[in-house]
Amino acid sequence: MATLYVQNVPDELYDALRNQAKQHGKSIAAEVVTLLKETIPTAQELRARRAFLRRVDRLQSGRPLRAGPWPSTEEMLREDRSR
Numbered sequence: 001m002a003t004l005y006v007q008n009v010p011d012e013l014y015d016a017l018r019n020q021a022k023q024h025g026k027s028i029a030a031e032v033v034t035l036l037k038e039t040i041p042t043a044q045e046l047r048a049r050r051a052f053l054r055r056v057d058r059l060q061s062g063r064p065l066r067a068g069p070w071p072s073t074e075e076m077l078r079e080d081r082s083r
Helices: 011-023 028-039 043-060 073-081
Strands: none
Touching: 011 028
C-alpha cells in the first residue's frame, strides 16, 4: 500500500479535517483515506459508471413509454381535470 505525504496544508483546512475525523471517530489519516475513496473514482469505478450510462442510453432509446392500449399520464390528467 502506498504512503502519501501532504505538505503546506492550510491551518484552517487542517482544523476542519481534524474536527471531521473526531466527529467520525477516526484518525486524521483514516478520514483522509475515506474522503479520497468517496471523491476520487478508481479505474473500476469509471468503467462501472460508463457501463451504467450505456445501459441508461439503451433504455432511453428503446420503446416509447406508451406501450399498449392505456392512455398516457398526460391524457389521464387531462381527463381527470375535465370532470
